[in-house]
Amino acid sequence: DFWLVHRPWIDQVVIETPDCDKWVREPYVMDVWLDSGVAWIAAVDGERNRELWEKLYPYSWVTEAIDQTRGWFYSLLASSVVYTGRAPYKSLLITGHIVDKFGQKMSKSKGNVIWAKDLLAKYGADPVRLYLLTKAAPWETLSFDPDEVKSAVSQLNILWNVVKFADTYMELDGFSADKYKLGEWLDKALDEDRWLLSELNKMATEVAKYAEAFELHNAARAWADLVVETLSHRYIRLLRRRVWSEEPREDKYAAYAVLFHVLKAALIVGSMFVPHIADYLWQSFVRKYDKSAEESVHLARYPEPGPVDEELAEAFDELFRVFSLAAEARNKAGIKLRWPVSKLIVSGAQRLAKYSHLLAYLANAKAVEAGDCAGDGYIKHEEAGVSVCVPAKLEPELYYEALAREIVRRIQVMRKEMNLAVNDNIDVYVESGDEELKKAVESQRVYISNEVRAVKLELGRGPNGSYWREWDIEGAKAKIYIRKA
Structure with a gap:
C-alpha cells in the first residue's frame, strides 16, 4: 500500500538478507537539491580551479521560475552561506509560469499544451521571443495565446519594410556610410531628422535602464515602439516625399545619414530581443553600406545614447x-x-x-x-x-486632384504587381467613358506623371502587350494600361 512508504510506517519495514543483518530506512537523508544546490562551486570545479572560481564568485545573476524558490534558490543560498558565509549570487530574477490563454495550467490531459516546436515552425523564433518579452513582466504569470504572436510578426514585418525602404532609396542615390558621415551632414538635416535622433537616444537610454532593472517587457516595448510608431508610422511618412525627389538635395543625403545611423543602432539594441532577424538585416543592410561594421550585430557595442531634445x-x-x-x-x-x-x-x-x-x-x-x-x-x-x-x-476645385490621387494609387498597385523597380519609368494609358475622370487625367497630367514615373500619360486604349486592369474609381469605370518605358 502507498501509505507504507511514509513515516512512521516505513520505519517498521526491515529487510533481511543473507549478506547482512538488516536493512532499515536511513534516518538522515539529504535534500535531493544538494547536488544542483552546490552548482555555485561544482560547475567550475572550484576546489581545484580556485582562481577561476574566486574570479566569478559571487555570480551576477541567477534566474529560474517561481517554483524554484524553495528548491534551487534556497539550496544555492544555504549551501553557499554554510561554506563561505556569503550569498552565491548578487541578484536573481524569479519568473512566472506560462499558462494557456484562459489562465489554466497546461497539461496533456487537458489537451491545452502549446508545443514550442509547433510555434517555431509556424511563426519563427524571433516573433515568439518578442511576443513572450512584450506580453507581460518576467515575474508575472503569462497567459499564452498563440494568435497573439501574429502581432509580433506584424511588428517585425514593419522593421523589415522600413529597412527595405531605406535600402531601396539609399542604393538608388549611391549612399555609403563612409561618404555621408552623420557628423559631417547633421547641419544639413531638418528638424524631423533631429527629432528622430532624439527619439533614438531616448529609446536606447530607456532600454538600458529597463534591462538593468530586469523589466524586459518595458525594454522590448520601448524598442518596438521606436520601430513601429516613431520610424514607420511617423518618420518614414514625413521622409517619403524627400527621397522620392530625383534632385540631389543636401537634406536628402542628411536624412539618409540619420536614417542609417538610427537603423544601425536599432538593430544593435534589438539584437537582444530578436537576434536572428537583427543579424540578418545587419549582414544584408548595415554591412552593405558600412564596410567597417562589425562582422555580426552581436559583436557591436551598445550605442552610446546622446542627449534627448525634450x-x-x-x-x-x-x-x-x-x-x-x-x-x-x-x-x-x-x-x-x-x-x-x-x-x-x-x-x-x-x-x-x-x-x-x-x-x-x-x-x-x-x-x-x-x-x-x-x-x-x-x-x-x-x-x-x-x-x-x-x-x-x-471643394469642387479640388475634386479633379482627388480623382488624380485615386488614379495614382491604382497605378502604384499595378507597378507593384509588375515587380517594377522604384526607378523604372512607364507609359500609362487611361481608357474611360467618364468625362470627369478624363478631365482629371488632363488637368492633373503633370502630378500623375511625377508620382508614378510616367514618361507618357495618354487617354485611350493601351498598345497590345500592355499590362492592364479594370478599376472602379469613385463610381466610374476605367481601364488602366501600363508598359515599361
Whole structure:
C-alpha cells in the first residue's frame, strides 16, 4: 500500500538478507537539491580551479521560475552561506509560469499544451521571443495565446519594410556610410531628422535602464515602439516625399545619414530581443553600406545614447496628435486622407506654428490656419483642448486632384504587381467613358506623371502587350494600361 512508504510506517519495514543483518530506512537523508544546490562551486570545479572560481564568485545573476524558490534558490543560498558565509549570487530574477490563454495550467490531459516546436515552425523564433518579452513582466504569470504572436510578426514585418525602404532609396542615390558621415551632414538635416535622433537616444537610454532593472517587457516595448510608431508610422511618412525627389538635395543625403545611423543602432539594441532577424538585416543592410561594421550585430557595442531634445519631442508629439485629430475630422466628413482639402483650422496647439507645413503635408491640406471654425461649412473634432476643423465637403476645385490621387494609387498597385523597380519609368494609358475622370487625367497630367514615373500619360486604349486592369474609381469605370518605358 502507498501509505507504507511514509513515516512512521516505513520505519517498521526491515529487510533481511543473507549478506547482512538488516536493512532499515536511513534516518538522515539529504535534500535531493544538494547536488544542483552546490552548482555555485561544482560547475567550475572550484576546489581545484580556485582562481577561476574566486574570479566569478559571487555570480551576477541567477534566474529560474517561481517554483524554484524553495528548491534551487534556497539550496544555492544555504549551501553557499554554510561554506563561505556569503550569498552565491548578487541578484536573481524569479519568473512566472506560462499558462494557456484562459489562465489554466497546461497539461496533456487537458489537451491545452502549446508545443514550442509547433510555434517555431509556424511563426519563427524571433516573433515568439518578442511576443513572450512584450506580453507581460518576467515575474508575472503569462497567459499564452498563440494568435497573439501574429502581432509580433506584424511588428517585425514593419522593421523589415522600413529597412527595405531605406535600402531601396539609399542604393538608388549611391549612399555609403563612409561618404555621408552623420557628423559631417547633421547641419544639413531638418528638424524631423533631429527629432528622430532624439527619439533614438531616448529609446536606447530607456532600454538600458529597463534591462538593468530586469523589466524586459518595458525594454522590448520601448524598442518596438521606436520601430513601429516613431520610424514607420511617423518618420518614414514625413521622409517619403524627400527621397522620392530625383534632385540631389543636401537634406536628402542628411536624412539618409540619420536614417542609417538610427537603423544601425536599432538593430544593435534589438539584437537582444530578436537576434536572428537583427543579424540578418545587419549582414544584408548595415554591412552593405558600412564596410567597417562589425562582422555580426552581436559583436557591436551598445550605442552610446546622446542627449534627448525634450522641446523638440514635445513639438512633434503635438504635431502628430493634431494630425490624428485631423484624420478623425476627415473621417467624420467622409473625406479620404488621399483627397486634398483647402485648409485645416487648428485651435489649442501651442507649438504648431513652426511645423504647420509638416501638418499640411501629413494631413493633405493646402494650408493650415490658427483659430476656431464657425458655421456649417466645417466638421470639427476636439480632444483635450485641441480642435481641428476640416471642410464639410470636398471643394469642387479640388475634386479633379482627388480623382488624380485615386488614379495614382491604382497605378502604384499595378507597378507593384509588375515587380517594377522604384526607378523604372512607364507609359500609362487611361481608357474611360467618364468625362470627369478624363478631365482629371488632363488637368492633373503633370502630378500623375511625377508620382508614378510616367514618361507618357495618354487617354485611350493601351498598345497590345500592355499590362492592364479594370478599376472602379469613385463610381466610374476605367481601364488602366501600363508598359515599361
